[in-house]
Amino acid sequence: xRKRRHLLKSLCSLALVTVLLGCATGKTFSELSGGLxxxxxxxxxxxxxxxxxLGFAVQPSVKLNGDVVGTAxxxxxxxxxxxxGVYQISTETEVTRTLSLTLEPEQVRYVRLGxxxxxxxxxxYPELVDDAQGQADVATCHYTGT
Amino acid sequence: MIPATxxxxxxxxxxxxxxxxxxxxxxxxxxCAFDVSRLQKTPTRFEAEQAGAEWILNEDVTxxxxxxxxxxxxxxxxxxxxxxxxxxxxFRTHDQLVTAEASNxxxxxxxxxxxxxxxxxxxxxxxxAAARPPVQLARSQGGGT
Numbered sequence: 001x002r003k004r005r006h007l008l009k010s011l012c013s014l015a016l017v018t019v020l021l022g023c024a025t026g027k028t029f030s031e032l033s034g035g036l037x038x039x040x041x042x043x044x045x046x047x048x049x050x051x052x053x054l055g056f057a058v059q060p061s062v063k064l065n066g067d068v069v070g071t072a073x074x075x076x077x078x079x080x081x082x083x084x085g086v087y088q089i090s091t092e093t094e095v096t097r098t099l100s101l102t103l104e105p106e107q108v109r110y111v112r113l114g115x116x117x118x119x120x121x122x123x124x125y126p127e128l129v130d131d132a133q134g135q136a137d138v139a140t141c142h143y144t145g146t
Numbered sequence: 147m148i149p150a151t152x153x154x155x156x157x158x159x160x161x162x163x164x165x166x167x168x169x170x171x172x173x174x175x176x177x178c179a180f181d182v183s184r185l186q187k188t189p190t191r192f193e194a195e196q197a198g199a200e201w202i203l204n205e206d207v208t209x210x211x212x213x214x215x216x217x218x219x220x221x222x223x224x225x226x227x228x229x230x231x232x233x234x235x236x237f238r239t240h241d242q243l244v245t246a247e248a249s250n251x252x253x254x255x256x257x258x259x260x261x262x263x264x265x266x267x268x269x270x271x272x273x274x275a276a277a278r279p280p281v282q283l284a285r286s287q288g289g290g291t
Contacts, residue, residue, distance in 0.1 A: 086270040098250040100270035127251055130243050 026143040029077065039081040044103040047134060048089065048126070049077035049141045050113035055122035058115070060091045062126070070145060072113045072124045077138050078145030089126045094118055097125035110134020183213045185248040187273035190231045198227025198235070204284040209263060212278045215247035217254065217266070225256070225285075229267075233274050234259040236267045246275050261285065 039045040048062055053074040061068045065088055070078040072091060084105045090098040091113065101109060110131060116123045129137070207219045223241040230236060234257040246254040246266050254266035257274065263283050265276040 088270065095249075100250070100252045100268065102253055102269050125251070128243050128245055128253065 026076070028142055029139050032143050039106065039108075042105050043081045043083050044105060044107040044109065045079050045081050046087070046089070046101075046103065046109045046111060047077055047079045047138050048111045048113065049134075049138050050074055050115075050124070051137050051140065052113075052115050055115045055124070058093060058122050058124060060093050060124050062113070063090045063092075064088070066090075073144045075141050076144035077141040078143065091124045091126060093121050093123050095123055097123060099126040099128060101128055110138065112137060183215065183248040185211060185213050185246055185250070185252065185275055187268060187271060187275040189272060190233060190267065190274040192229050192231050192236065192267060192269070192272060194229040195227060198229075198237075200224065200226045201237075201285040201287055204286055207263070207281055207283060209266075209277045209281050210279075211246055211248075211266070211275050213246070213248040217244060217246055219244065219256070219283075228255065231257060231267050231274055233257050233267075233276075234264050258283070 050072045056074045059072050062070045069080050088100050110129045111126050112129045114125050203223050206221045209217045220242050223239045225237040225239045228238045237256050244254050246252045252268045257265045257267050262280050264280045
């Protein structure tokens with residue numbers, strides 16, 4: 001009985017450590033925001049973030065118009081500055097999920113990476129959120145960009 | 147005594163049924179996991195227009211596009227005409243986000259024929275997605291974004 005309890009405790013600890021290791025650990029947004037410069041003239045900024053820890057083992061690359069720009073790390077965020085135009089943000093697990101959006105000069109857009117049920121693994125999908133929600137969400141995340 | 151072949155022929159349909167059931171379950175589950183919802187859209191031609199009509203939406207509206215996901219427009223949002231497509235006049239707002247959602251998500255701009263919202267223009271795909279059914283909007287003149 002004691003052995004079983006010990007084993008259970010060890011497994012719980014291991015699970016907790018694994019979850020924590022799977023989360024972002026960089027600077028928080030508030031630590032970073034002082035050093036954030038606005039996007040260059042004629043460009044807009046897209047914040048991409050993931051608040052959900054559920055499915056932490058699933059951390060696909062995030063692509064912007066086909067180019068990898070970051071990774072969907074739980075409780076992590078990064079941003080890209082791009083010229084005004086149209087963009088597609090996609091994530092790929094067992095399926096590809098895409099978000100299409102426009103970007104205007106000096107505009108800031110927030111893209112949240114949600115997680116949905118899948119057949120073998122969860123699906124990470126990008127969704128557009130409004131500025132107020134995006135700012136509040138990003139404030140709780142850690143920077144994972146380079 | 148029952149011949150071996152006879153036993154085999156009696157068991158075979160059961161095995162076949164189980165295999166078929168398993169295959170169906172797998173297909174069903176795979177169907178759930180992959181593209182479960184597609185947005186029906188047709189290519190269209192957008193012509194930008196400056197200083198178009200402006201209006202305010204008087205009530206919350208829910209629009210369906212046949213994907214199973216609703217698109218909601220909020221009361222008191224200000225809309226400005228930004229262009230035209232063959233299907234109608236295209237409007238935008240800065241008061242809320244508008245997306246058409248299926249397995250993928252698309253930024254969407256409402257397309258109007260008079261007071262009838264007939265669908266959405268998808269600016270990235272240069273396509274039109276029809277509302278099913280079109281929705282009459284209660285709106286008042288004025289506003290601006």
